[in-house]
Amino acid sequence: MLTTSGIAMAVAAAAAFATVACGSAAASPRAGQPPHAVTGPVISGGADGTPHLLQCPPGEWAYGGGFDISPAPGGSLDPVPADVLENRPNDNGSAWIVTVRKNDCPDGTGRVRPADLTVHVVCTEGQDGPHGG
Template identity: 45%
Template sequence: MPGTRTSLAAAAGALTLLCCAAAPASADQPPQHLAGPLISGGADGHQHEVFCPGMQHVQSGGYALSARSGTEFSEVPADVLENRPNSHATGWIVAVRKTTWQGRASGTDRREAGPADLRIHLVCTDDTMSHGA
């Protein structure tokens, strides 16, 4: 039986190496922050959506508004129409309206309004998904 014990020991050693080598690959990655692309004029009240990388789900999300060069935000607060995960928890949906003002080159007090720029932010995770509301 010495050959059998040696074979069992070798098999157990190989199985231990295989388990140890596989452990890091299956371990959950920490949540990652993802900033979507800058959507010029995206704060227009229409729905915009950004997705997590494949096989990941949304843990949380939100948005940031910015005014283009040469413009400033209006004093009216932003209208947030939607700010939530999508129904499959794979992306984040934002619909927000915020106006910026730009003075005319003629030097008059007339101003032209336009939507602010929008950037959607996500925190994506490998953890179990939770469906959107």
């Protein structure tokens, strides 16, 4: 499993390629103001299929983003792959939205609960927003 800093660096490195390749509406950075990663808190049971949003700081725009799924302490992740329902910027480009479903099997008991979720967003500083500001 990648560390949070490893995920953030991977997200930052991949964001430029993913944004261009996928035709995202997010703004591109200006010289001298590189994108920076923002990592949200661990959301206990957050991989429950409901949307979770991580906002960029005021005046900044979402350039890319992603998420990390982890088991609760003492638990393990279900071997069934995650269902990624949403992994995109919000409508005005100021945040990243993740909606994912993945189960955790705590303590090896077979009881199923949603896994923990951490949302990451790569933000740009001093940009005009994707919808004009």
